[in-house]
Amino acid sequence: xxxxxxxxxxxxxxxxxxxxxxxxxxxxxxxxxxxxxxxxxxxxxxxxxxxxxxxxxxxxxxxxxxxxxxxxxxxxxxxxxxxxxxxxxxxxxxxxxxxxxxxxxxxxxxxxxxxxxxxxxxxxxxxxxxxxxxxxxxxxxxxxxxxxxxxxxxxxxxxxxxxxxxxxxxxxxxxxxxxxxxxxxxxxxxxxxxxxxxxxxxxxxxxxxxxxxxxxxxxxxxxxxxxxxxxxxxxxxxxxxxxxxxxxxxxxxxxxxxxxxxxxxxxxxxxxxxxxxxxxxxxxxxxxxxxxxxxxx
Amino acid sequence: xxxxxxxxxxxxxxxxxxxxxxxxxxxxxxxxxxxxxxxxxxxxxxxxxxxxxxxxxxxxxxxxxxxxxxxxxxxxxxxxxxxxxxxxxxxxxxxxxxxxxxxxxxxxxxxxxxxxxxxxxxxxxxxxxxxxxxxxxxxxxxxxxxxxxxxxxxxxxxxxxxxxxxxxxxxxxxxxxxxxxxxxxxxxxxxxxxxxxxxxxxxxxxxxxxxxxxxxxxxxxxxxx
Numbered sequence: 001x002x003x004x005x006x007x008x009x010x011x012x013x014x015x016x017x018x019x020x021x022x023x024x025x026x027x028x029x030x031x032x033x034x035x036x037x038x039x040x041x042x043x044x045x046x047x048x049x050x051x052x053x054x055x056x057x058x059x060x061x062x063x064x065x066x067x068x069x070x071x072x073x074x075x076x077x078x079x080x081x082x083x084x085x086x087x088x089x090x091x092x093x094x095x096x097x098x099x100x101x102x103x104x105x106x107x108x109x110x111x112x113x114x115x116x117x118x119x120x121x122x123x124x125x126x127x128x129x130x131x132x133x134x135x136x137x138x139x140x141x142x143x144x145x146x147x148x149x150x151x152x153x154x155x156x157x158x159x160x161x162x163x164x165x166x167x168x169x170x171x172x173x174x175x176x177x178x179x180x181x182x183x184x185x186x187x188x189x190x191x192x193x194x195x196x197x198x199x200x201x202x203x204x205x206x207x208x209x210x211x212x213x214x215x216x217x218x219x220x221x222x223x224x225x226x227x228x229x230x231x232x233x234x235x236x237x238x239x240x241x242x243x244x245x246x247x248x249x250x251x252x253x254x255x256x257x258x259x260x261x262x263x264x265x266x267x268x269x270x271x272x273x274x275x276x277x278x279x280x281x282x283x284x285x286x287x288x289x290x291x292x293x294x295x296x297x
Numbered sequence: 298x299x300x301x302x303x304x305x306x307x308x309x310x311x312x313x314x315x316x317x318x319x320x321x322x323x324x325x326x327x328x329x330x331x332x333x334x335x336x337x338x339x340x341x342x343x344x345x346x347x348x349x350x351x352x353x354x355x356x357x358x359x360x361x362x363x364x365x366x367x368x369x370x371x372x373x374x375x376x377x378x379x380x381x382x383x384x385x386x387x388x389x390x391x392x393x394x395x396x397x398x399x400x401x402x403x404x405x406x407x408x409x410x411x412x413x414x415x416x417x418x419x420x421x422x423x424x425x426x427x428x429x430x431x432x433x434x435x436x437x438x439x440x441x442x443x444x445x446x447x448x449x450x451x452x453x454x455x456x457x458x459x460x461x462x463x464x465x466x467x468x469x470x471x472x473x474x475x476x477x478x479x480x481x482x483x484x485x486x487x488x489x490x491x492x493x494x495x496x497x498x499x500x501x502x503x504x505x506x507x508x509x510x511x512x513x514x515x516x517x518x519x520x521x522x
Contacts, residue, residue: 007403014390205388206403207348207372209399209400209403209451210373210374212369
C-alpha cells in the first residue's frame with residue numbers, strides 16, 4: 001500500500017462532499033435500525049434486573065418491618081415451616097437486603113446513599129409447592145396481617161405476564177431491527193455504488209496512472225464503514241433515554257413488582273459498543289460487496 | 298520494448314477485434330496505428346495497458362509477459378505506460394497543476410518530488426501560466442497538453458495516445474504532435490492511434506495498419522494511404 005494518509009482523507013472528503021445527502025440518509029437508517037435493536041436488548045436487560053428477585057421459583061415475598069422483633073420473625077419462620085404447602089423459603093436479613101439494594105441501584109449514588117442497613121426490611125423469599133396463581137394468592141394473604149409484616153408481594157401472573165410480554169416485545173424488536181438492518185446494508189451498498197459512479201472519472205484516471213488497488217478501494221471502504229460506525233455510535237443517547245423511560249414505567253408500578261425496571265448503565269454501554277461495532281461491520285461488509293461488484297480495478 | 302506474438306481478441310458474439318497479430322516495437326520508436334473505425338486500434342492499445350486480456354497469444358512489455366502479471370502488479374505496469382485520450386479525461390474539479398499532481402499523488406510520490414516535477418512538466422508543455430486554471434477555462438489544445446503532462450510527468454517508458462488530435466483543429470493538432478515528437482526524442486516509445494491522414498503523412502514515422510482485426514501493413518516511414 002503505497003499512499004499517504006493525507007491523500008487518503010482528501011479522497012474520502014471529496015467522496016463525502018459529492019454524495020453528502022445520501023451519506024446522511026444512510027447514516028440515519030443505520031442509526032434507527034441500531035437503536036431499535038439496541039432498545040430491544042436494553043429492555044431485555046431491564047426486565048432481567050427487575051425480575052431478578054423472582055428467580056428460582058420464588059412466587060411471593062413476605063417483607064417484615066425494619067424494626068420487627070425476633071419473636072415476630074420467628075413466628076413467621078415457624079408458620080412457614082409448619083405449612084405443608086410451602087416447598088422452601090429463604091430468609092434475607094437486613095444486611096443481605098442492603099447488599100441487594102446496593103446492587104440494584106448501583107448506578108444511582110443518590111438512592112444508595114439515602115438508605116442505611118437499619119432501614120432495610122428483612123424478607124422471606126418463598127417457593128410454594130404449587131405455582132398456581134390462586135393458591136399463591138391465598139398463601140400470600142395468610143401472611144398479610146401477621147405481626148411484624150410490612151408487606152406481602154406476590155409474583156402471581158403479573159410477573160409472568162411481564163416476562164412473557166417482554167419476550168414478545170423483544171422478538172418484535174429483533175425482527176423489526178433485523179429487517180431495518182438488512183435495509184441499512186442495502187442502503188450502504190447503494191450509497192457506495194452511487195459514489196463509485198459519481199467518481200468514475202477519478203477512478204478511471206487512478207487506474208490509468210497506476211494507483212494501487214488499495215489506494216482506489218480504501219476511501220470507499222472507509223466511507224461505508226464510517227456510515228455504519230457513526231450510525232451505531234449515535235445510538236448512545238437514544239439507548240439512555242429509553243432506559244430512563246423504562247425506569248419511569250417501573251416507578252409507576254409503585255416500587256413493588258418492577259421496582260428496578262432499568263438496565264445497569266454498564267450494560268447500556270456494552271449494548272452501545274455492540275451496536276457501534278455491528279454498524280461498522282455492516283458498513284464494511286456492504287461496501288466490500290459493492291466494490292467487488294462495481295469497481296473493476 | 299513492446300512485442301505481440303499471435304495475439305487475438307474476440308468479444309462476445311464472435312466479434313473479432315484482433316486476429317493473430319504479431320509485431321514488435323523497439324524502445325524509442327514512434328509508431329502510428331491506423332485503420333478504419335472498428336479495425337482494432339483501441340483494443341490494441343487496451344491490451345498493452347492490460348485493461349483487457351488477449352484470448353490468444355502473448356504480449357511482452359519491457360521484456361515481461363504481461364499475461365502472467367498478477368492483479369496487484371498491474372498498477373506497476375501502468376506506471377510505466379502513460380495514456381492520452383481524445384476526450385482528455387481531465388478532472389473538472391481540479392486545477393491544471395492539481396490534475397498533473399494527481400498522477401503522482403496516487404502512486405505515493407513524496408510531496409517534494411511532486412512540487413518540483415509538476416512545474417517542470419507544465420513548463421515543457423507550455424502551460425506554466427495556466428497552472429491554477431480549471432480545465433473548463435482552457436481551450437481543447439490546452440486541455441490535451443494537460444493530459445499529456447499528466448501522462449508524462451511520471452516519465453513512463455511508453456506513451457499510448459488514442460486519437461489525441463481527434464477533437465482538435467489542424468493548427469492545434471500540429472502543436473500537439475510537435476509536443477509528442479519532443480517527448481519521443483527523450484527516448485519514450487510513442488504508440489499513437491489516429492485517423493489524421495495529414496499528420497501521418499507529414500511526420501513519416503512507422504505505420505501499422507489494422508483492418509478488421511488483421512495486421513494489413515507494417516511500414517517504416519510510412520504514410521496513411
